Amino acid sequence: MSGLTRAVAVRQRMSISAIVEPERPFVVELEEFSGPLDLLLHLIREQEIDITDIPIAQIAHQFLHAIDALGLDEAANYLEMAAWLLRIKIQMLLPRPFDEENWEDPRAELVRRLLEYEQVREVARWLEGQADLRSGQFSRGWVPEAPEQEPSPIVLDLGQILAAVDRVLESIPQPVLHRVVPRPLDVEGATRRILDLLESSRELDFLDVIGPEPTVADVLSALMALLELARVGRVRLMQPKPFSSMAIAGESTHPTD
Amino acid sequence: MNRLTQLIEAALFSADSPVSLSQLAALDRDASRAEVKAALEELTNEYVRSGHGIELAELADGYQLLTRREFADAIAQAHLATRPRRLSPAALETLAIIAYKQPVGRAEIEEIRGVSVDGVLRSLQERDLIDVVGRAEGMGRPLLYGTTPVFLELLGLNRLEDLPRIEELSIALSTPMERRPQSE
């Protein structure tokens, strides 16, 4: 029996060492842990540590390492826990008073919270089992409209409305002073397209360059690409007469690259 | 009833629309169409024989379990098929905005909620929880909405001033909903 527990523990340790492997710093497995207490319990349980006597320096170190490896080191809740662990670690280093009886273990509150959280998890697992059991039974799928009925009464209470107000308030975005609309100009793409076209024909019309059914962004992108290509001497731009379409000629006489 | 009949009964019960013969046949790959048909017949007979409140109906697009017609009135009167409806979160949020910002136009509500509220406004109006209370100045003179006496009644409030003040709500607010509700 203990062999099995052992095997499970070893496997879990392997999993955590995979997580903290330095060469995989960006394993985002946030979903793995439902919070800092969960991660902490995981570290404690996989090493079969006595929860009432946590080697705080070791655990604090592993916790910091794990949140760094998991990319959780910017999540406030995890940072808060890390800070707490470090504080307890320091408190443990302070000299104890002579009368040990009056010494209050700095880890006491942590232990209390861990145990409380474990209890929550036990209930959560029970709830999950119940929900699974219940989901094996379907209720009536199709419910007929009642014949010729007054519209059904509406239930509404103050709590619901207030909760809705809270939700609305929370969702209100910061005041927007001005909006910058990103223009999807693609000058690089247009440049590539123009150079490709020049491969097959020496002279182009502007209409060839912008393609069929161009958007404003397409036209602008093509125009800016042409101006840039002209500036570096890759193309020559000509307009035979006022308001006529622009003619584009490749400048092979200018072997810049 | 044999196992296939039980399975078909359970499937018909949990489906949300009539179920075709081929869908029923897909329930058990070992069952032939003839066996499925025989099971349907067994089910029909069982409901008649033991005198049930439901029956198996064959409709154009498949099979469906239905309550026997003679019970419809009693059920409707007991409001079982029409249980009190709760408002959706979307409706509640829209209602909350109107309660605190009335009179308010659609554009302003949509700006706060970040989604179109067309359908929600209509259904709130149909349920008599809000009503058009006027028109704004300016382009297109948009309709302005406010809450109705039914709204107050459902909340058990005497007047709009009985709504909690925005400052009392859990989230402190910097800007938008600073206005206190005004009674007309």
Added chain:
Amino acid sequence: MNRLTQLIEAALFSADSPVSLSQLAALDRDASRAEVKAALEELTNEYVRSGHGIELAELADGYQLLTRREFADAIAQAHLATRPRRLSPAALETLAIIAYKQPVGRAEIEEIRGVSVDGVLRSLQERDLIDVVGRAEGMGRPLLYGTTPVFLELLGLNRLEDLPRIEELSIALSTPMERRPQSE
């Protein structure tokens, strides 16, 4: 089956959630509670005796017809009905705390779980598993949450007292979840 049993069967069949005893009694004003209970028992027995695919379940302080567990896979595979989405660990933990400590505010839940539960609370509320049941005294008068009948329905429980007693949990604690769940 007698007429009252048929009527009750039809009524349970047309309801989309558990129906309370008093709602069932309202179906027939001539029927006593004892007669309604006897009819429910007859219905239960009839489903067992004739071997039906559905059964009568007692949950969320009411009665509901449900398919028998053994048919769930076949029905789901034939796409005639879908099992509800499973709850995330975060949602389950939050529900566990609310179930045992209700009415409880957000701050207390967050302290126990060690994380912000804002989004989880909202989604549990949208799924109708929890609801605001009041407001605490003191600063900001925070909202207090409790579980709903839908929560019981989801878990197949009849009432909150069916949750495991704290003494039955393997991790015994002196303080935190000392309160026994109270039914409303």
